[in-house]
Amino acid sequence: MPFNDPVYRIMGDRSLLVELGDEIGLGVNQKVRALFLSLKDDPLEGVVESIPTYRSLLLIFDPLKITLPMLREKVWHRLTILDPSQLPEPRKVEIPVIYGGQYGPDLEWVAGYHGITQHEVIRRHTEHIYHVYMIGFMPGHPYMGELPEGLVTPRRETPRTVVPQGSVGLAQGQTGVYSTQSPGGWQIIGWTPFVLFDSAKWPPALLEMGDRVKFFAINEEEMVNWQE
Amino acid sequence: MAGVKSLEILVPGPLTTVQDHGRFGFGAYGVPPSGAVDSFSLRVGNLLVGNSENEACLEITVMGPKIMAHIDIAIAVTGADLQPRINETPLTMWGSHILKKGETLSFKGLRNGCRAYLAVGGGICVPAIMDSKSTNLAAKFGGLEGRPLRAGDILFSSSPHRHLMTSGDTLSHELIPLYPEDSTVRVILGPQDDHFPTASKEIFLNSPFTVTPQSDRTGIRLAGPHIEAKRTLKESIISEGVVPGTIQIPGDGQPIIILGETVTGGYRKIATVISADLPLLGQVKPGDTLNFRRVSIDEAYQAIREQEKWINKLKEKMKAR
Numbered sequence: 001m002p003f004n005d006p007v008y009r010i011m012g013d014r015s016l017l018v019e020l021g022d023e024i025g026l027g028v029n030q031k032v033r034a035l036f037l038s039l040k041d042d043p044l045e046g047v048v049e050s051i052p053t054y055r056s057l058l059l060i061f062d063p064l065k066i067t068l069p070m071l072r073e074k075v076w077h078r079l080t081i082l083d084p085s086q087l088p089e090p091r092k093v094e095i096p097v098i099y100g101g102q103y104g105p106d107l108e109w110v111a112g113y114h115g116i117t118q119h120e121v122i123r124r125h126t127e128h129i130y131h132v133y134m135i136g137f138m139p140g141h142p143y144m145g146e147l148p149e150g151l152v153t154p155r156r157e158t159p160r161t162v163v164p165q166g167s168v169g170l171a172q173g174q175t176g177v178y179s180t181q182s183p184g185g186w187q188i189i190g191w192t193p194f195v196l197f198d199s200a201k202w203p204p205a206l207l208e209m210g211d212r213v214k215f216f217a218i219n220e221e222e223m224v225n226w227q228e
Numbered sequence: 229m230a231g232v233k234s235l236e237i238l239v240p241g242p243l244t245t246v247q248d249h250g251r252f253g254f255g256a257y258g259v260p261p262s263g264a265v266d267s268f269s270l271r272v273g274n275l276l277v278g279n280s281e282n283e284a285c286l287e288i289t290v291m292g293p294k295i296m297a298h299i300d301i302a303i304a305v306t307g308a309d310l311q312p313r314i315n316e317t318p319l320t321m322w323g324s325h326i327l328k329k330g331e332t333l334s335f336k337g338l339r340n341g342c343r344a345y346l347a348v349g350g351g352i353c354v355p356a357i358m359d360s361k362s363t364n365l366a367a368k369f370g371g372l373e374g375r376p377l378r379a380g381d382i383l384f385s386s387s388p389h390r391h392l393m394t395s396g397d398t399l400s401h402e403l404i405p406l407y408p409e410d411s412t413v414r415v416i417l418g419p420q421d422d423h424f425p426t427a428s429k430e431i432f433l434n435s436p437f438t439v440t441p442q443s444d445r446t447g448i449r450l451a452g453p454h455i456e457a458k459r460t461l462k463e464s465i466i467s468e469g470v471v472p473g474t475i476q477i478p479g480d481g482q483p484i485i486i487l488g489e490t491v492t493g494g495y496r497k498i499a500t501v502i503s504a505d506l507p508l509l510g511q512v513k514p515g516d517t518l519n520f521r522r523v524s525i526d527e528a529y530q531a532i533r534e535q536e537k538w539i540n541k542l543k544e545k546m547k548a549r
Contacts, residue, residue, distance in 0.1 A: 009419035012500030013528035051255035051469030058469025135258040136492030139367045199369035205257040
C-alpha cells in the first residue's frame with residue numbers, strides 16, 4: 001500500500017530514507033519517481049545524491065549544510081505539492097534478445113518448471129510490457145516487472161559466480177538485464193547485444209526508472225544488426 | 229593527455245588504483261561513489277602536497293608498488309604504514325617530500341592499516357568521468373582505463389613544479405591515526421534495527437567481530453556470533469538505496485559493512501557507521517578485530533565537526549606557507 005504519510009528512517013548521520021509505501025507496485029513507484037524528478041529539477045541545498053528504488057528515495061546530504069529536521073521538513077513540503085499525474089510520459093524501449101542455447105542456459109529449466117515449451121516462455125516474455133522500477137546493484141542494471149503469472153520463477157538454487165554482460169534473467173516476479181559481468185542468481189533465458197551501461201555516453205545508462213520495456217526475439221544471424 | 233610525465237609504475241603491487249573523493253550524483257543510474265575508502269588520508273595527503281583536497285591519489289592495498297620519478301615531484305604518503313622508502317632511505321609518512329628525477333619509491337612491507345595513499349603534487353591527470361577520476365573496478369571505468377595499475381603505466385601531473393615548495397610540510401603528530409588491529413567504530417542504529425530483537429542488537433553491540441579475507445573495496449565481511457532477525461520476517465527486504473558504512477545482516481547472520489561500490493541492497497541493515505569513522509574502515513584488514521559502539525546522532529555530528537576542524541587547521545597552515 002502507498003503510505004498516506006511517508007516513513008522516514010535514518011541511515012547513519014548523512015542519509016535519510018523516505019519510504020512512500022511498503023510493497024513493489026506501480027503506484028508507489030510512480031510516487032517515488034515524482035519525488036525524485038521534482039528534487040532533480042529543483043534540488044534541495046545540501047543534498048548530494050538521491051537514489052530512487054521500488055518504494056523509497058534515499059537522500060544523501062552534507063550535514064554541515066543542512067540538518068536532518070530541516071531536510072525532513074523540506075521533503076515533507078515537497079511531497080505536499082507533488083502531482084504524480086504530471087509525470088513525464090514514460091519512454092518506450094525495445095530490446096532485442098537471443099533466447100536459449102548458450103545465450104540463455106536456463107531457458108530449458110524455466111520451461112520445465114512451468115510445464116511449457118521454450119517457445120512458450122519466449123512468447124510470454126516478449127508479449128508483456130515491463131515497467132523499470134529502479135536501476136541498481138550495478139551501473140545501468142534495471143529491475144523490471146511484473147512478469148506475467150505464468151513466468152514467475154524462483155532464483156537459481158546456486159548463484160553463478162559469473163553472469164555475462166547482457167544476460168536477460170528472471171527472478172520471482174521480476175525480469176532484468178545484467179549491465180556488467182557479475183555474479184548472480186537469476187534464471188538466464190537469453191542475451192541482448194544492447195549495451196546497458198556505457199560510461200562514455202550521456203546518459204550512461206540505456207534505461208532509467210519509469211521506462212516501459214518490451215523485449216523481442218532475434219536469432220544469432222540478426223545479432224550483428226543490433227551491435228553498436 | 230594534459231600534464232607532464234611524472235611517474236612510472238615499475239611494479240604495480242596487488243591492487244593499486246587511482247581514486248579521488250568519489251563520484252556523486254549519478255546513483256539513479258546505479259553508479260556508485262567508488263573513491264578512496266579512507267577519505268581522511270586522501271584529503272590530508274593532497275593538502276600536504278598543495279593539491280585541492282579531493283584530487284586523485286593512488287590507493288595502495290596491503291603491498292606497495294615500485295614507482296620511478298620522471299621529474300622532481302612533491303609526494304606525500306598517508307594512511308597505512310607500508311614502510312615507504314625513497315631508493316633505500318625510509319620516508320617519513322604524513323609529510324611532503326621531493327621524489328627526485330630517477331629516484332624510486334618503494335614499500336618494504338605492511339606495519340599497520342590496510343591502504344596507503346600516494347598524493348602527488350599536481351595530481352594525477354586522468355579524464356574525469358561523471359565528475360570524478362575514481363576507478364570503478366566492477367564496471368571498468370574511471371581512473372586509468374578503469375583498471376588497477378600495471379607495470380609500465382606512466383602517470384601525468386599538472387604543473388608539478390608549482391608544488392615543490394611544499395616539501396617539509398607535515399601533519400601534526402597527534403593527528404596521525406594508529407590503526408590498531410583491534411578497533412572500535414561508532415554506529416547509529418538503523419535503518420532496520422526494529423527488524424532485530426533486543427537480544428540480537430545486544431550481541432551486535434557487545435561482541436568482537438573478525439574481518440574475513442573475503443573483504444575488499446565492495447565491503448567488509450565479518451565473522452562472529454550469529455545476528456538473528458525477528459523470526460517472522462522474510463530473509464530479504466525490498467531493495468533500497470545504501471550508503472558506505474551501512475551494516476547489513478544477510479540470512480547467515482554475519483555482518484557485511486557496505487563500502488562505496490554499490491548504491492542499492494536487499495538485506496536488512498542493523499546499523500550504520502558514522503561519517504567520522506568511515507576512514508577507519510579503509511584501514512581494517514583480514515584478521516583484524518572490529519567492535520561497534522552505539523552513539524547518538526548528535527555525537528556523530530560532533531565527531532564530524534571535530535574532524536573538519538583539524539582538516540581546516542591543516543588547510544590554513546598550508547595557505548599561510
